[in-house]
Amino acid sequence: MAFKADPGSKTTGLALVAEFPRGRQVVWAANLVHRGQRIKAAMTYRRMFRRARRGRHCRYRPALFDNRTRKAGWLPPSLMSRVNNVSTWYSRLLKRAPISQAQVETVRFDTQAMQDPEISGVQYQQGTLAGYEVREYLLDKWRRQCAYCDGTDVPLEIDHIHPRSRGGSDRISNLTLACTSCNQAKGNQSVEAFLAHDLQRLARIKAQAKEPLKDAAAVNATRYAIGEALKRFGLPVSFWSGGRTKFNRTTQGYTKDHWIDAACVGEEGVAVKIPHGFRPLTVQATGRGRRRVRGNDQYGFPRGEPRAQKRVSGFQTGDLAELKCLAGKSAGTHVGRIKSIRSRGWFVLDRHDRPAQEFRLFQRADGYAYTAATA
Ligand SMILES: [Zn+2]
Known part of the structure; x- marks a missing residue:
């Protein structure tokens, strides 16, 4: 049985997937709702009172010598609470289910498969695993906005900077993201003709297209910390990409939900049955009271x-x-x-x-x- 997790900033999807003679099936699932925002608000509130006290009582006290360091791997409390929530649930489930491994989505796209994607020439192909990884990569590289009008929160399509009809390739360095209207307006025009009125933008797009995305941008500190925390329980833990999750979910025709994403994590996530009428549990982190006595x-x-x-x-x-x-x-x-x-x-x-x-x-x-x- 595998424990699968798709960590998110507000909600983490959790799923237990078991092997049956007739295939893999979800046996338990939950949407774990974190309380990061509430922790942050509480810390800000406390800080406010501490600052106010300094203004009232210790205004002339010199600042302390700044010799305090943070341990490697330190995360702000609001983020650490996400890591702890997931590892608490992993440990609870370990006691109740014969779990043999954990699979966690840690990166948005697979850096291993896409090592130097600009150079090795991973190509975009709609609807394939590589296609999904490339799309996630492009979303990061072009900051989730239309390259031609800077539109955000609109459906983005993959656009060939140098159009395919004019011999442009499917390589990542020739791809960008465009909103539907910009994509249609551009059509078969060369990018130089389309952006003739905005040479600054043209130069920027050309420069950015050549620039490979830094590795660090793909690694999310919290997700990585969750993976590391699960490793401490001693069972094998494997890390997977969001591109693969999306590919697995879409090919099986499942709707988007955190627990469904969790069930679709990893190589095995490509064939996971969700029993008819299956309902996940919603688990809301509430905290365990507070330390202050007054x-x-x-x-x-x-x-x-x-x-x-x-x-x-x-x-x-x-x-x-x-x-x-x-x-x-x-x-x-x-x-x-x-x-x-x-x-x-x-x-x-x-x-x-x-x-x-x-x-x-x-x-x-x-x-x-x-x-x-x-x-
Ligand atoms: Zn646009």
Whole structure:
């Protein structure tokens, strides 16, 4: 059984694919939603209070000697949380499934297969694996915008700078990206004729076409760190490209979703069956509470008493619980995550502030919230 992952900045697709006598099949899948943005916001918030304190109390204190270094491989906390989320789920699944290997999409296009793509002459061919790798490469090289009008967020087509009808080749150094209208306007014209009114752009395109993309541009630090983190569990881990994933998904006619991309990662991803009506799990990283023991008011001054304990009557903030309230304006049954635990034994769920006795624990907070996807 293979663990497959397609790491993304907001959501990572995860899938377990098993070998059956009749072929490969997805047996478990999830969209893991990260909380990078919330971590970043929290750090900015904390920084704001620290800066304000310096302004109030230590304005004349000289800056400390800057002798602090970061370990090799350090990532900002918001990015590190993505790495940790994926490796947490890998370790959880390892305990429950006979996983023998991991396959991770780490690069957008295959640098190995495209070593010096400009020189070795990997050619573009629509609908082939090489074609998909080339397309991803071009998206990076031309910064996902139309070379002729700088349009972004429009469907981009591959354009032969020196048209094929005039003997232009399919080599990468002759390819660029153009939006549909620019591509049609250019037609069979030579690029010199098409850009006669904008010689600056012509010179820029010609120069950039010759310039091979730097290797570093293809390697995403977070994805690479995820691959390295999975290696530490001791099972074989293989790294694959996004071009291949897209090729595998498109040839099998699957729609785009993170978990489907995950299932299509790697060489084996070219033939993976998704059972009819299969629904992935949505896993939202929620965090495990916070370390600070005391809140602050809007000016950053400490407010209230320091938090005495994290658990009260067996409950903790984030636990999934049922609240059964017999009377009053909260009357009824409510199910959800406990928003806040108070040491005096009253908890908040949704907008209801009720005593501990009325709560029943469904599931302990484990840093993630779960929803089954609906059809
Ligand atoms: Zn355009």
